[in-house]
Structure formats: structure tokens, C-alpha cells
Amino acid sequence: MLTDYHNAKDITLSQDFCWGEEDVRLAAAGGRILAAPLLTDRPQPPYDRVTMDGIAIHYAAYASGKRSFPVAGIVAAGTKPVTLTDPGGCLEVMTGAVLPPGTTTVIRYEDLVRKGSEFLLPEGIEDSKNIHWRGSDVEEGQELLSPGARIGGAAINLLAGCGYADVRVKKLPRVAIIATGDELVGVAEKPLPHQIRMSNVFHLRHQLATAGIEASTHHLADDKAELTTAITTLLARNDVLIFSGGVSKGKYDFLPEVLANLGVRKLLHRVAQRPGKPIWVGRTDETMVFGLPGNPVSSLTGLLAYVGPFLRQNLGIATREELRSLAMDFSFGKDLTLFQVVSTDPATQCVQPVANAGSGDASSMLRADGLLVLPRERSTFKAGEAFPFIPFDKIL
Numbered sequence: 001m002l003t004d005y006h007n008a009k010d011i012t013l014s015q016d017f018c019w020g021e022e023d024v025r026l027a028a029a030g031g032r033i034l035a036a037p038l039l040t041d042r043p044q045p046p047y048d049r050v051t052m053d054g055i056a057i058h059y060a061a062y063a064s065g066k067r068s069f070p071v072a073g074i075v076a077a078g079t080k081p082v083t084l085t086d087p088g089g090c091l092e093v094m095t096g097a098v099l100p101p102g103t104t105t106v107i108r109y110e111d112l113v114r115k116g117s118e119f120l121l122p123e124g125i126e127d128s129k130n131i132h133w134r135g136s137d138v139e140e141g142q143e144l145l146s147p148g149a150r151i152g153g154a155a156i157n158l159l160a161g162c163g164y165a166d167v168r169v170k171k172l173p174r175v176a177i178i179a180t181g182d183e184l185v186g187v188a189e190k191p192l193p194h195q196i197r198m199s200n201v202f203h204l205r206h207q208l209a210t211a212g213i214e215a216s217t218h219h220l221a222d223d224k225a226e227l228t229t230a231i232t233t234l235l236a237r238n239d240v241l242i243f244s245g246g247v248s249k250g251k252y253d254f255l256p257e258v259l260a261n262l263g264v265r266k267l268l269h270r271v272a273q274r275p276g277k278p279i280w281v282g283r284t285d286e287t288m289v290f291g292l293p294g295n296p297v298s299s300l301t302g303l304l305a306y307v308g309p310f311l312r313q314n315l316g317i318a319t320r321e322e323l324r325s326l327a328m329d330f331s332f333g334k335d336l337t338l339f340q341v342v343s344t345d346p347a348t349q350c351v352q353p354v355a356n357a358g359s360g361d362a363s364s365m366l367r368a369d370g371l372l373v374l375p376r377e378r379s380t381f382k383a384g385e386a387f388p389f390i391p392f393d394k395i396l
């Protein structure tokens with residue numbers, strides 16, 4: 001009996017794990033998941049900030065008809081504010097400086113004429129110009145980012161500006177990726193005619209690395225004793241195990257049996273989807289286990305469709321669904337959810353199905369940038385219709 005894709009995803013997302021939190025230095029926080037709110041420690045900006053090089057005056061003097069303003073001093077960024085004591089004079093001010101007390105507007109140098117120690121002002125000057133007022137962006141104590149946000153460049157800027165030398169983030173899970181199969185040899189080896197180089201683990205590892213997760217990689221033979229010994233150790237040392245291969249119906253696909261004997265509780269096995277129908281998902285109290293089919297497109301589909309959402313859920317990241325429209329009519333006549341390999345047109349953002357020779361055709365992924373999820377209850381899909389899109393190289 002095949003599990004429906006949506007049910008399989010719901011089962012996967014109902015598995016709760018807590019991997020904890022940790023403090024990291026600001027320089028190492030990029031790409032991590034925020035575990036505590038980002039709060040401002042003071043208003044932003046923290047003072048009335050000059051935004052253009054020029055002069056500051058009290059507008060009342062200008063409004064009374066005065067057009068010539070003698071210079072009383074200069075105020076640079078990073079210096080203590082200087083008060084304008086004579087409302088008929090001006091202070092030269094630099095971008096980033098504190099607006100001098102006693103002044104109410106800033107006029108750019110470009111709009112001024114200098115005559116000796118005075119500046120001549122044109123007509124049309126307005127009050128309260130070229131000033132970034134204190135607290136106009138955010139107030140003190142305001143939440144700028146909530147837990148679960150991924151820390152990007154803008155967040156780094158604000159974390160630094162708010163004094164976060166150390167940042168509280170979600171701990172990333174310890175992940176192991178395991179290839180199974182006697183047909184596999186190392187990348188540097190020359191395979192015999194009946195062998196292939198081990199490649200899936202490196203592709204899956206790369207996908208996880210886009211989220212900052214540094215997974216270990218392993219290769220196990222199709223041998224029950226070896227599988228049992230190695231998986232016992234891997235379960236004890238990792239929060240997530242991701243297998244590639246060994247979960248189909250072949251006589252040497254021992255993985256489901258070995259996992260059951262080791263006390264891994266099966267949550268689902270075999271999903272009504274293409275590619276990746278044989279996927280196996282289970283868990284212990286401490287470790288989540290994904291058994292992905294061994295064909296490269298199937299392995300990637302399982303990782304992006306199940307492992308990615310599971311990681312987002314347990315790291316507290318908001319659900320993400322991106323839609324893309326088909327560039328052409330498309331049909332698929334099987335009673336299965338189809339994860340169609342597609343390529344996005346940069347100009348229109350519409351997607352074109354990529355032809356391949358099946359889930360073993362790794363080269364087809366070079367011509368694609370994601371998967372379009374086409375529903376099981378449909379067989380025809382019209383150009384212009386939008387469906388969920390799962391991008392490559394963006395597991396979180």
C-alpha cells in the first residue's frame with residue numbers, strides 16, 4: 001500500500017526533535033538560524049543624524065528674511081555635538097554627525113555660495129531637511145527579527161549595530177549520509193564494468209552544506225552484519241541519518257530489516273510519487289532516519305521533499321512554498337504525485353520540464369534548477385498554471 005505524498009509529508013513533519021541552542025561569534029553567525037529575538041538596544045538612529053554635508057541653521061532666522069549666515073564652527077561625524085548659540089549663525093556639519101542643538105535644518109553645500117566666513121543661502125530653503133530623526137527607524141527594545149529567521153547580510157548588519165558580539169542560534173543537527181551498495185567505488189577509483197563511482201553522498205552533502213550543515217559521509221556494503229554494526233554506531237553519534245540506496249524490493253536491500261532489528265520505528269515506506277517511490281522514513285527517540293532510493297534524481301527528490309521540510313520544521317523556520325508557472329502544456333498519466341525536473345526561464349520565471357531518461361539520469365539535473373510538484377489527482381497541466389516549486393541548492 002502506497003502512502004499519499006501529502007500524508008507522507010505530514011507524518012514526517014509531525015516528528016519533533018530539539019537539537020538545542022548555542023552562542024556563536026557574530027562573524028560566524030551568517031546563515032545560521034536565530035534562536036532569540038533580535039532586539040534594538042537603543043533607538044535607530046540613536047540621535048538626530050545629519051544626512052548630507054553642508055551647514056545647519058535655525059530655520060526661524062531664515063524665515064525672518066536672513067540669507068547670510070556666518071560660520072560658528074564645524075561638527076564632524078563621531079564628535080560630541082556642538083550647540084549653535086547664535087541663531088543668526090551656522091555650523092558646518094558632516095554626514096553622520098549629530099544635529100547640533102540650536103539648529104533645525106541642514107542645507108547641502110551644493111545649494112550654498114561661500115563668501116569669506118559666511119554662507120549665502122538661496123530662496124526655497126525648507127525646515128527639517130536632510131536629517132534622519134532619532135528613533136524614526138525603530139524604537140529602543142523593538143524586535144527586528146524573530147527566532148527562526150535565517151541570518152543574512154542585513155541581519156548581520158543590524159546584529160552588529162545593536163551590540164550582538166555573540167548571537168544565540170539554533171544548534172544544527174549532526175547528520176550522516178550513508179551510501180549502500182556493493183556496486184559503488186570511491187571517486188578516485190577506476191570502476192570495473194559492473195561498478196559505478198559513489199556520487200550521491202557528495203550531492204546530498206552539498207545540498208545540506210547550503211544550510212551550513214556539515215554532514216559526514218559513509219559507504220556500507222550490502223551485508224547485514226556490516227550494516228548492523230555500522231548503523232548502531234551511526235545512530236548513537238548522529239541526530240539524522242540519510243541513506244542512499246538499500247530501501248527498494250531487491251534481494252540485497254537489507255536496510256529496512258536491519259533498521260527494524262535495531263529498534264528504528266518505521267513511519268512510512270513507499271510513497272505514491274515519482275521519482276522516489278521506495279522512500280523509507282523512521283526514527284528512534286533520538287535520531288531521525290531517512291532511507292532514500294539510490295537513483296540520483298530519486299535521492300535528491302527525497303532529500304528536498306522530505307528532509308528539507310523536516311529540518312526547517314525542527315529548526316523553527318517558517319513554512320516556505322514557492323510557486324512557478326508552467327511554460328507549456330504537460331501531461332502525466334500515472335496515479336502518482338510527480339516531482340518533475342524543470343528549468344526556470346530567468347526572464348519570465350516560468351518553468352520548462354526537462355527531459356530525462358529516468359531517475360538514474362544524473363546529467364538531467366545539470367539542465368534544471370528545481371522540481372515542480374504536480375498533484376496526483378491530475379493528469380493534464382496547462383501552460384500558465386502555477387504549482388509548488390522546490391529549488392535545488394536551497395534546502396532551508
